[in-house]
Structures are given as C-alpha cells and as structure tokens.
Amino acid sequence: MRKNTLNKLAVVLCLLALFSCKSKKYRLVSPGADTTAVVDTPAKAVSATVSGSTPAAAATNAAVVTTPPVKPAIDNFKLEKLKSIRLKQVDFNTFSGKAQTKLSVNGDSHDVTFTVRIKKDQQIWVSITAVLGVEVARALITPDSIKLMNRLESTYLKKPFSYIYSYTSKQLNYKTLEALIIGNAVPELVNDNANLKASNGDVILNGNLQDLVYQLTVGPDLRVIETNMANHAGGQSLHVFNAAFIQAGSHVMPSKVNISSSVGDKNIQAELHYTKVDFDQTLSYPFSVPARFKLTN
Numbered sequence: 001m002r003k004n005t006l007n008k009l010a011v012v013l014c015l016l017a018l019f020s021c022k023s024k025k026y027r028l029v030s031p032g033a034d035t036t037a038v039v040d041t042p043a044k045a046v047s048a049t050v051s052g053s054t055p056a057a058a059a060t061n062a063a064v065v066t067t068p069p070v071k072p073a074i075d076n077f078k079l080e081k082l083k084s085i086r087l088k089q090v091d092f093n094t095f096s097g098k099a100q101t102k103l104s105v106n107g108d109s110h111d112v113t114f115t116v117r118i119k120k121d122q123q124i125w126v127s128i129t130a131v132l133g134v135e136v137a138r139a140l141i142t143p144d145s146i147k148l149m150n151r152l153e154s155t156y157l158k159k160p161f162s163y164i165y166s167y168t169s170k171q172l173n174y175k176t177l178e179a180l181i182i183g184n185a186v187p188e189l190v191n192d193n194a195n196l197k198a199s200n201g202d203v204i205l206n207g208n209l210q211d212l213v214y215q216l217t218v219g220p221d222l223r224v225i226e227t228n229m230a231n232h233a234g235g236q237s238l239h240v241f242n243a244a245f246i247q248a249g250s251h252v253m254p255s256k257v258n259i260s261s262s263v264g265d266k267n268i269q270a271e272l273h274y275t276k277v278d279f280d281q282t283l284s285y286p287f288s289v290p291a292r293f294k295l296t297n
Helices: 003-014 055-061 076-088 161-166 174-182
Strands: 094-105 108-119 123-129 135-141 145-150 155-160 195-199 202-209 212-218 224-231 236-248 251-263 266-279
Touching: 076 195, 094 174, 108 174, 123 174, 145 161, 155 161, 174 251, 236 266
Parallel strands: none
Antiparallel strands: 094 108, 094 266, 108 123, 123 135, 135 145, 145 155, 195 202, 202 212, 212 224, 224 236, 236 251, 251 266
16 A cells, blocks of 8 residues: 555545535524514504593504414424434443444545444544554554554654644544444434434434535334435535344444545545444543654644
8 A cells, every 4th residue: 555545544544535515503493483573562552442532543553463483393203203313312321332434535446444442432443454463553542532553654643632623624523533443323413303204114304404414214113224315515424324223232323334425635435344333332542652753744
C-alpha cells in the first residue's frame, strides 16, 4: 500500500467512515400550528352592552373573542411505537467486536480487519490490521478527543473531537458513532416529532432536524434495518444498512453493516462483517505512543 493510501485508511477506518452527516444536539423542528396574538381588552368591555350606551356603542365596546389554538391530537399509536423502538435498542456496558472489512475510498479498495472495543458513553478503541495481521493504525475516541497512531509511518495525532469535522460535517456526536457501530437507532432520529408510517411490516420514521433530512427503517422485530441521513445543501449523505442479525448472549445485533457515505468529493464504502462479538466483558483500551513516534498535524 502507498503511504498516502494508508493515511486515508487510518483516518477513515478509525472513524468508521460514518462521519458524513451532522449530528449534534438540535433544536427539533416541530410542525406546530401557527398562533395568532391575543389582544387584551379591558374587563368592562366583556359585557354585551355597556350601561347608558346604544346597541351600536355596545357592539363597538364588545370584547374581541379569540379562540385558543387547537392542540394537535395525541397519536398514542405513534408514541407507543416510538417507546417500543427505544426499549428494543441494545443496552450494554462494554462491547468488543472483530470485523472483516472491505473498504473503498474513492474507488480504491482494501481488505482489512477492524477490531473495536467500546466503553459506553466513554471511549471507543479501534485497531486496524492489514495483510498478515500487521497493525497499521490504532485510534482512541472519546466524547472530547481523538487520538490516532499510524504505525507504518511512526506518527501520531492528538486532537479535540472537533478534529473529525475536518473530514466530515458538524452534526456528528459521539453517541451517534456508538449507535451505528452497535446497529442501534441514532437517538436523535427516534423523536416525538418524527413522521411514522407502516410499510410491508416495517416501520419507517422520517423527518428533519434543522438541515438534516433523515429516514429510519425498523423491521417487524423493531431492529434497525436502514438509516439514511442527508444534508443536501452541504452535499453530505450517509446510508447504513444492517443485515444478518445474530444473538450474542442476551443481545441481538447485525453481523453485517454496509456503509456508504459522501462528503463533497470524498466517497467511502465500507462492508463490515463481524466474525466475533462480545458484550459486557472486562476490556482494556491500550493506547501508548512509542517515543520514536512523531506528532503530526
């Protein structure tokens, strides 16, 4: 492999090629009805007629009666379905998995092995090995920081989490990444303002989060089958397809995760096939940078 290709491989695979759609805390856009400002009137104007006035004067002094906006009817079916989807998501303390991965970056394809360990809400540890099991890159991602080691070039990088935005857009957050690795629904997408419909036994959620258009497809068993997110104005899109669900202890997750993402002129496709997964085991997250490694920007 050429060095420039390995640089791309280290960055893209360590970040799971998932970082193409924005995902920060949003103000959810709700389709609430327009309301009309209510004009206060003096209390004495409430009566239909005013003492000593003519009918015309009474009409003039009559209170302006406004009707409060009608609240939309509560869709109990949708609320119950959303609750069921949330409850069906995989809950865990730690996760470890190994996946044979075919990665294509702008048409340049490589076969690598991707090993991931997660401590929920705290850190994601990634190791990438190529031919003959040689580790080419390692990463440690937390909600605040990202660290990368390129073993073939003996370099390392240490940046705040926002460094990811150099390769992606700014809607990504740490929990989004965890959800996509495990095969869970991205939490922000399962919100009460989403549109919900049934289609051939599946449940489809779609809506807008500011400039993010999304569609989430959930199967009859309430497992996430497909996630689509796009920012058309920014030229960004992400498609994740989950398949071949497996039982791992008391947890169920996809063993195959296919990812297609596009950010500007960067096109990434990754086909992950998990060959080993474990939940709630005691894990280590080693990340020690050798003294000979050079810090790079």
